[in-house]
Amino acid sequence: MRFFDKWRKKETKKEESLQIYEKGLSKSRGSFVSKLQELTNRYKKIEDAYFDDLEEILIMADIGVDTVLRFMDRLKKRVREEKIESPIDLKEVIVDELFVIYVSGEVLTSKITYRDDNPTVLLFVGVNGVGKTTTIAKLASRLKKEGKKILLVAGDTFRAGAVAQLKNWSEKVGVDFYGKEEGVDPASVVFDGVSLGKKEGYDVILVDTAGRLQNKDHLMRELEKINRVISGIIEGEPSETLLVLDATTGQNGISQAKSFQEITNLTGIVLTKLDGTAKGGIVLAIKEEVGLPVKYIGLGEKEEDLQVFDIEKYIYGLFKDLIGEEKNG
Ligand code: GDP
């Protein structure tokens, strides 16, 4: 039982970030995880109907049908080989196997490397309303606390109010801002913003964009142009192109990711609004169906609710009630 043994051995010292995970995932625990608990209580022994119910719970949790089917095959195999008979004994195997989905295969790291010779440019893409601008603000604030000199660049010149929104955030957070009026070519804003950032010796430049998936060809050209402009000013940048996805949109988010992968070269995912979903399984679908690392997650509206993604804290935050019960019983 790789996962839980590790946690049991750990001093369950409650670092602040773990508490934020626990709190942010409480909706999912109350729904998805409590259904798993209820399933365990309902069946005395493992039978076909138990597997059918389990499969349905996992699919409802946004893990993704294909991923769930593969998972079920592995689980059934373990039940056979290890001669597991009681749903209580299977509970931990389920969590263990869910953990394995994320950690097996290609290693996905959440770490972002910041360079010191030139500004690191992070480009944020994603459809309207997913949380790009607020994520940029939260991240800017965190990086500022680390002592970095931050510039925000308003590359969303399409949506009404987007430039002003980012500017307001920059003032609230206390970092610098570069933008022009709405409607201008975003590549020209990015050109001037990144040039300024390089000249003035900023450490990190966070670039907001408008993600109009309705017009894929146009978006592709726009992002190509933005990329060309950035790498022309600072070779090797942008270091990261982060796709922001709203966790409450479930499988729709997965198809957004697939569309954006066709349009531009993504390096990672920021998964927002996990606090607003009762499903919680989408992280696993992203790993299996998109294959990109989740770098940050949003667990609420406050600044500290943006957390570096950590699969162990995530699985613990989701399933901790199942561990707790094991200790008492
Ligand atoms: P954009 O259109 O992609 O730039 O999205 P915005 O940054 O304007 O965010 C849209 C809404 O999502 C705002 O009301 C944010 O406060 C909200 N939001 C963003 N991240 C989170 C999160 O992690 N949790 C919650 N509950 N709300 C979030």
Ligand code: GDP
């Ligand atoms: P094109 O517009 O498709 O030909 O793409 P380019 O790569 O030539 O330029 C992209 C955008 O960056 C342009 O729309 C310009 O607004 C901007 N740009 C490129 N070079 C310069 C420059 O030397 N100065 C300024 N201010 N903007 C530039």
Ligand code: MG
């Ligand atoms: Mg925005």
